[in-house]
Amino acid sequence: MSRQHSQAAFARAKRLIPGGVNSPARAFGGVGGEPIFMARGDGAYLYDVDGNRYIDYIGSWGPMIVGHAHEEVLAAVHEAAARGTSFGAPTEAESELAELIIDAVPSVEKVRLVSSGTEATMSAIRLARGYTGRDVIVKFAGNYHGHVDSLLVAAGSSAATLGVPNSPGVTEGTTRDTLVLEYNDVAALTAAFDQHGQRIAGVILEPIVGNMGCVVASPEFLNALRTQTTKHGALLIFDEVMTGFRVAYGGAQSLFNIAPDITTLGKIVGGGLPVGAYGGRAEIMDHILPAGKVFQAGTLSGNPLATAAGIATLQLLKDGHAYTRLEQLGARLEQGLRSAATSAGVAHTVTRVGSMLTFFFHPGPVTNWTTASRSDTAKYAKYFWNLIDRGIYMPCSQYEALFISTAHTNEDIDATINSAQETFAAL
Numbered sequence: 167m168s169r170q171h172s173q174a175a176f177a178r179a180k181r182l183i184p185g186g187v188n189s190p191a192r193a194f195g196g197v198g199g200e201p202i203f204m205a206r207g208d209g210a211y212l213y214d215v216d217g218n219r220y221i222d223y224i225g226s227w228g229p230m231i232v233g234h235a236h237e238e239v240l241a242a243v244h245e246a247a248a249r250g251t252s253f254g255a256p257t258e259a260e261s262e263l264a265e266l267i268i269d270a271v272p273s274v275e276k277v278r279l280v281s282s283g284t285e286a287t288m289s290a291i292r293l294a295r296g297y298t299g300r301d302v303i304v305k306f307a308g309n310y311h312g313h314v315d316s317l318l319v320a321a322g323s324s325a326a327t328l329g330v331p332n333s334p335g336v337t338e339g340t341t342r343d344t345l346v347l348e349y350n351d352v353a354a355l356t357a358a359f360d361q362h363g364q365r366i367a368g369v370i371l372e373p374i375v376g377n378m379g380c381v382v383a384s385p386e387f388l389n390a391l392r393t394q395t396t397k398h399g400a401l402l403i404f405d406e407v408m409t410g411f412r413v414a415y416g417g418a419q420s421l422f423n424i425a426p427d428i429t430t431l432g433k434i435v436g437g438g439l440p441v442g443a444y445g446g447r448a449e450i451m452d453h454i455l456p457a458g459k460v461f462q463a464g465t466l467s468g469n470p471l472a473t474a475a476g477i478a479t480l481q482l483l484k485d486g487h488a489y490t491r492l493e494q495l496g497a498r499l500e501q502g503l504r505s506a507a508t509s510a511g512v513a514h515t516v517t518r519v520g521s522m523l524t525f526f527f528h529p530g531p532v533t534n535w536t537t538a539s540r541s542d543t544a545k546y547a548k549y550f551w552n553l554i555d556r557g558i559y560m561p562c563s564q565y566e567a568l569f570i571s572t573a574h575t576n577e578d579i580d581a582t583i584n585s586a587q588e589t590f591a592a593l
């Protein structure tokens with residue numbers, strides 16, 4: 167498989183863009199080698215600049231749940247573009263997307279649209295602090311909430327892969343009010359609230375983690391989160407930027423039947439265009455300017471193109487059929503990978519919720535960052551490149567979940583399993 171054009175494109179990009187990429191997750195830091203430059207996407211496939219085709223399991227790191235270049239999403243974007251791309255004035259489409267989100271996500275009564283997941287989490291913690299009048303935010307090791315300064319400690323995936331748990335430029339002052347705990351650790355959570363309960367504004371977490379690989383919160387942990395935050399007057403923030411409209415139409419909270427106070431969204435909500443959103447009970451959300459005093463603004467917030475793509479995507483998902491199909495495809499891939507690895511004698515754990523899955527090169531169980539980080543990343547790198555050579559594009563890090571779209575077919579899944587089988591045998 168020739169990747170000559172990719173190599174040339176990367177050489178050029180490196181001269182112009184730091185590290186040659188506009189987001190480190192694309193740099194292949196976790197698997198070595200050079201990133202592959204893409205020319206186009208179509209359904210479940212990506213085509214690189216050398217004309218190679220890949221079955222795509224990244225889906226732009228989550229948003230492309232209906233596949234690339236979906237006809238209805240493109241039509242919506244085209245129609246919106248023809249009417250003008252940004253006005254800096256309200257549009258009715260913003261209410262339409264807000265209504266879809268509010269109808270889907272049980273705990274959200276009002277929602278604010280922003281332009282990225284990072285902006286959503288940054289705004290959510292500001293709101294939690296403004297609402298409670300407290301400073302401390304609790305987060306969990308290996309959870310990623312975007313590149314928000316105060317949350318860029320023990321931040322999973324990109325940061326973990328590059329071995330930079332803390333970024334230079336993030337001052338001690340900004341992270342002083344961030345308390346980092348181990349995921350799924352009820353005792354540590356209870357102890358933290360016993361000690362600092364009066365100072366804690368909120369707890370933010372990925373209710374199903376994608377950013378240290380797929381790791382699921384235990385029912386006990388979720389219960390403790392809701393009980394402790396309520397007891398101590400802190401807000402519970404579910405970062406559903408990845409899980410929202412992915413694991414279920416109503417997100418992880420609808421699967422777990424637990425109501426957070428604030429929910430952050432992104433990725434799928436923008437249908438592949440830049441979007442984020444945060445919402446919650448009206449009484450909390452009305453603290454945001456101009457209804458309240460907590461400042462948050464954005465020139466392109468609620469942008470007509472992004473809003474159109476988001477609405478079109480949610481319309482395709484709304485009847486729930488997509489999730490039945492995604493579960494079936496996910497289960498097929500999970501079973502296939504498990505049995506291929508088992509028969510090749512490869513130590514592994516597969517974690518999965520619906521169309522979100524991680525194959526850990528670790529015998530398991532993987533329940534937090536400490537256990538996830540013991541995975542054999544060298545084996546993962548070999549697995550990744552062997553699959554690339556077979557036209558399968560997996561996440562370029564052990565610590566990222568893969569995503570299946572409704573455009574994937576049983577044939578795509580079976581081809582992937584066959585390739586994985588060959589790969590495991592060669593490891």
Ligand SMILES: *Cc1c(COP(=O)(O)O)cnc(C)c1O
Pocket residue numbers: 281282283284285287310311312313372376377405406407408432433441442
């Ligand atoms: C992707 C992601 C973010 C950041 O979203 P961006 O749009 O990349 O800023 C935040 N939280 C979670 C859980 C994510 O997966």
